[in-house]
Amino acid sequence: MTDTNVSFVRTEQIPPSPPPAAEAGIVKWMRENLFSSILNTVLTVIAAYVIIRLLMGIVPWFANGVWEAGSMRECRDILAGASGACFAVLVDRWDHLLFGFKYPPEAYFRIVIALVLLLVAALPVLFQTVPRKLLLFTGLYPFIAYWLIWGGSLWTPLMLLALFVLTAMVYRLIGEQISTDMRKIAAAVVGLIAGVGLAYLLFIGAGELGFIANSIGTSGALNTVAYGAFWLMSGFTYLFFIPMGIFVGYAIYNSYEGGGLVSVVTALLFLYAALTFVFGPVSDGLASVVGLELQAVASRDLGGFVLNMILGTVCVSLSIPLGIALALGRQSDMPLIKGVCVIFIEFIRGVPLITLLFVANVMLAYFMPPESNFDLVLRVIIMITAFSAAYIAEVIRGGLAALPKGQYEAADSLGLNYAQATRLIILPQALKISIPGIVNVAVGLFKDTTLVSIISMFDLVGMIRGPIQNATEWIGVYWEVYGFGAMLFFVVCYGISQYSQWLERQLQTDHH
Amino acid sequence: MTQAQMQVSDEVAIEIRGMNKWYGQFHVLRDIELTVNRGERIVICGPSGSGKSTLIRCINALEEHQKGSIVVDGTQLTSDLKNIDTIRSEVGMCFQHFNLFPHLTILENCTLAPIWVRKIPKKEAEETAMHFLEKVKIPDQANKYPGQLSGGQQQRVAIARSLCMRPRIMLFDEPTSALDPEMIKEVLDTMIELAEEGMTMLCVTHEMGFARQVANRVIFMDAGQIVEQNEPEAFFNNPQSDRTKLFLSQILGH
Ligand SMILES: Nc1ncnc2c1ncn2[C@@H]1O[C@H](COP(=O)(O)OP(=O)(O)O)[C@@H](O)[C@H]1O
Ligand SMILES: [Mg+2]
Numbered sequence: 001m002t003d004t005n006v007s008f009v010r011t012e013q014i015p016p017s018p019p020p021a022a023e024a025g026i027v028k029w030m031r032e033n034l035f036s037s038i039l040n041t042v043l044t045v046i047a048a049y050v051i052i053r054l055l056m057g058i059v060p061w062f063a064n065g066v067w068e069a070g071s072m073r074e075c076r077d078i079l080a081g082a083s084g085a086c087f088a089v090l091v092d093r094w095d096h097l098l099f100g101f102k103y104p105p106e107a108y109f110r111i112v113i114a115l116v117l118l119l120v121a122a123l124p125v126l127f128q129t130v131p132r133k134l135l136l137f138t139g140l141y142p143f144i145a146y147w148l149i150w151g152g153s154l155w156t157p158l159m160l161l162a163l164f165v166l167t168a169m170v171y172r173l174i175g176e177q178i179s180t181d182m183r184k185i186a187a188a189v190v191g192l193i194a195g196v197g198l199a200y201l202l203f204i205g206a207g208e209l210g211f212i213a214n215s216i217g218t219s220g221a222l223n224t225v226a227y228g229a230f231w232l233m234s235g236f237t238y239l240f241f242i243p244m245g246i247f248v249g250y251a252i253y254n255s256y257e258g259g260g261l262v263s264v265v266t267a268l269l270f271l272y273a274a275l276t277f278v279f280g281p282v283s284d285g286l287a288s289v290v291g292l293e294l295q296a297v298a299s300r301d302l303g304g305f306v307l308n309m310i311l312g313t314v315c316v317s318l319s320i321p322l323g324i325a326l327a328l329g330r331q332s333d334m335p336l337i338k339g340v341c342v343i344f345i346e347f348i349r350g351v352p353l354i355t356l357l358f359v360a361n362v363m364l365a366y367f368m369p370p371e372s373n374f375d376l377v378l379r380v381i382i383m384i385t386a387f388s389a390a391y392i393a394e395v396i397r398g399g400l401a402a403l404p405k406g407q408y409e410a411a412d413s414l415g416l417n418y419a420q421a422t423r424l425i426i427l428p429q430a431l432k433i434s435i436p437g438i439v440n441v442a443v444g445l446f447k448d449t450t451l452v453s454i455i456s457m458f459d460l461v462g463m464i465r466g467p468i469q470n471a472t473e474w475i476g477v478y479w480e481v482y483g484f485g486a487m488l489f490f491v492v493c494y495g496i497s498q499y500s501q502w503l504e505r506q507l508q509t510d511h512h
Numbered sequence: 513m514t515q516a517q518m519q520v521s522d523e524v525a526i527e528i529r530g531m532n533k534w535y536g537q538f539h540v541l542r543d544i545e546l547t548v549n550r551g552e553r554i555v556i557c558g559p560s561g562s563g564k565s566t567l568i569r570c571i572n573a574l575e576e577h578q579k580g581s582i583v584v585d586g587t588q589l590t591s592d593l594k595n596i597d598t599i600r601s602e603v604g605m606c607f608q609h610f611n612l613f614p615h616l617t618i619l620e621n622c623t624l625a626p627i628w629v630r631k632i633p634k635k636e637a638e639e640t641a642m643h644f645l646e647k648v649k650i651p652d653q654a655n656k657y658p659g660q661l662s663g664g665q666q667q668r669v670a671i672a673r674s675l676c677m678r679p680r681i682m683l684f685d686e687p688t689s690a691l692d693p694e695m696i697k698e699v700l701d702t703m704i705e706l707a708e709e710g711m712t713m714l715c716v717t718h719e720m721g722f723a724r725q726v727a728n729r730v731i732f733m734d735a736g737q738i739v740e741q742n743e744p745e746a747f748f749n750n751p752q753s754d755r756t757k758l759f760l761s762q763i764l765g766h
Contacts (some may be wrong), residue, residue, distance in 0.1 A: 035574055060544055079646060134741075180677040404609075405609075406609055406611035407611060407613065409574055409607065409611060410607065410611035410612070410613070412574055412600060413572055413574060413600055413603075413604075413605040413674075414600065414601070414624070414625035414629065414673070414674075414677060415597050415598075415600040415601030415625060415677065416624075416628060416629060417597055420628050424624060424628065425613055425624075428615050429613075429614070431617050432615065507615070509614055509615060509657035509658075509660075
């Protein structure tokens with residue numbers, strides 16, 4: 001039997017044709033998605049019932065909502081037994097919900113301006129297509145916003161700005177512009193100062209730790225544990241303050257050739273010295289010549305949703321660069337830097353944020369010189385920033401680990417140095433991989449700013465829990481205010497999440 | 513042009529003396545002796561794991577050696593950072609998996625190092641980049657991203673990217689072994705052209721046709737040592753060592 005059909009040669013090309021049109025129609029969609037099987041049909045019916053019951057409860061609550069009333073009692077009278085919300089509380093306490101109850105009302109406009117300017121300053125960071133020149137404004141924005149929100153003399157933020165610029169110049173001078181011989185001398189001097197300074201600080205710190213331990217006492221199991229822990233830390237510090245000082249001082253001296261560590265430490269020492277000795281007198285002097293004053297507002301008078309916004313914005317923008325630095329430090333070949341970063345990250349990740357906030361509230365005061373008058377908001381910012389930086393560092397570490405080794409090798413083989421390779425090749429890719437994780441941390445951080453209500457700061461939640469719910473006229477108000485708070489947070493967090501998804505699509509380079 | 517006509521000068525480009533390398537306890541490279549003159553085209557072959565990659569990666573200090581000396585272009589390779597960067601910018605390298613930077617366009621891939629390492633103005637760097645992209649025959653892809661190109665195109669971009677640094681020596685580590693068969697030729701053609709222009713080349717490859725056509729020396733490595741080296745004709749037609757014979761019979765399918 002012979003079959004000649006095995007060989008086959010196609011003689012003409014099949015022309016391309018469009019894919020078959022999808023069958024449309026709402027009935028078809030419902031049949032496929034809602035009623036495709038008995039189980040599915042049952043689930044659909046149950047879900048429909050639940051949704052309808054919910055709507056039956058919620059819709060009248062909204063529809064009957066009372067917007068004009070002076071108190072909860074008036075609301076109830078107007079509603080006359082019907083179910084309905086008392087939105088009048090939002091109208092009545094609108095300012096307090098947004099700005100807190102102590103911020104001077106005549107200065108609200110300053111916060112509004114600061115928020116509007118924030119949008120402008122954020123534009124060039126968020127969108128690549130915005131002219132790069134706006135970044136200059138972004139750089140100036142923190143100083144402008146500080147002046148607008150806290151008021152006081154304009155000289156304070158201006159002087160701070162000048163100090164930062166000078167610090168950067170010192171850094172460049174030591175790191176790049178002087179000869180190696182000069183740098184060796186500088187490294188010796190700075191290493192000595194930093195080593196002795198560190199040893200001194202640790203010595204004082206050890207004493208303070210013992211003092212804290214004694215003031216905690218041994219009444220109760222928890223106190224005893226804390227007492228022991230603080231004494232342990234204290235003893236440890238007493239043991240190591242001299243070796244640590246010598247070690248760090250020597251490490252700084254030893255870095256004179258590359259110049260990295262010396263220039264950083266010198267710049268930081270310069271900043272510290274300038275802040276403690278020069279800053280106050282000079283800005284006071286300038287202020288006495290030309291005032292440029294806005295009505296000053298104390299940090300403890302900030303409140304409402306604005307406080308959440310301030311904490312959220314400041315902490316996110318500080319913790320991303322700090323997180324990057326920690327992640328890179330953790331990968332470093334230098335054991336000292338690596339060790340510091342690992343200990344920092346692991347310690348912070350092992351402690352609940354609320355503990356850190358209590359520390360900020362109570363304990364940081366122990367470590368600060370009494371006259372330094374270290375602002376509570378600043379302390380809270382440091383703690384939240386440290387907390388989220390540790391998490392962001394871990395997210396970015398994941399991104400760094402996901403990069404193929406070949407990327408490092410290609411950068412090396414082209415002769416790029418560590419800083420160039422990191423900035424131009426490694427970070428852009430690692431950060432892109434890390435966007436979802438970073439956004440996750442940022443959204444969490446923003447919501448966690450409400451925890452400050454527990455250390456008696458009056459952010460949005462603090463306002464609701466305290467002054468509003470405790471006011472005699474608004475006793476019993478609950479859903480309206482918390483619902484409003486949830487809505488504010490939702491709008492911001494949803495916005496962030498949408499932006500991050502958009503950004504991820506923008507950065508996609510494999511298919512266009 | 514045949515390989516006999518290609519210029520080989522007396523000037524030494526790379527000199528490796530008694531070089532040894534260990535990965536922990538594992539002795540990867542043993543007493544490597546190799547002198548490469550300027551203009552030489554050397555093909556390195558050998559079984560997988562014999563240390564070919566490690567050897568050429570030592571030449572641009574992607575790997576550190578522990579004993580012996582490597583002198584590239586008159587500069588001794590030590591662990592001193594400064595001269596490592598100098599060597600690396602003089603020695604181009606192409607990898608098996610191209611290692612293009614996926615977040616940068618083809619043009620940006622080619623201009624990055626000239627701009628940042630050589631401090632060449634952007635405009636000039638772009639002109640150079642376009643020149644070399646034309647040379648590897650993909651100037652029209654300059655504004656695409658690596659992910660949008662085929663493997664062969666990516667490898668040619670990688671070659672162009674190295675050439676933009678105007679290297680005096682080029683290292684290739686199995687540049688065609690991750691490619692589909694129909695793309696191998698386009699990459700080899702580019703490399704042949706480069707050889708004809710007198711570039712000093714060290715190439716790890718199993719493309720024996722390429723070795724015959726271009727190389728003036730073939731080196732066979734096994735177990736971390738240079739087992740045999742010879743001119744291509746002699747190497748292929750009359751291998752001396754048993755290990756070479758075995759390897760050649762496997763690779764040429766005899
Ligand atoms: N980073 C490394 N650490 C430990 N061993 C390695 C490392 N890189 C390569 N090796 C080992 O060194 C040997 C030589 O590797 P390689 O030079 O890549 O071989 P080839 O390129 O000839 O296939 C192999 O046995 C490999 O397993
Ligand atoms: Mg290899």
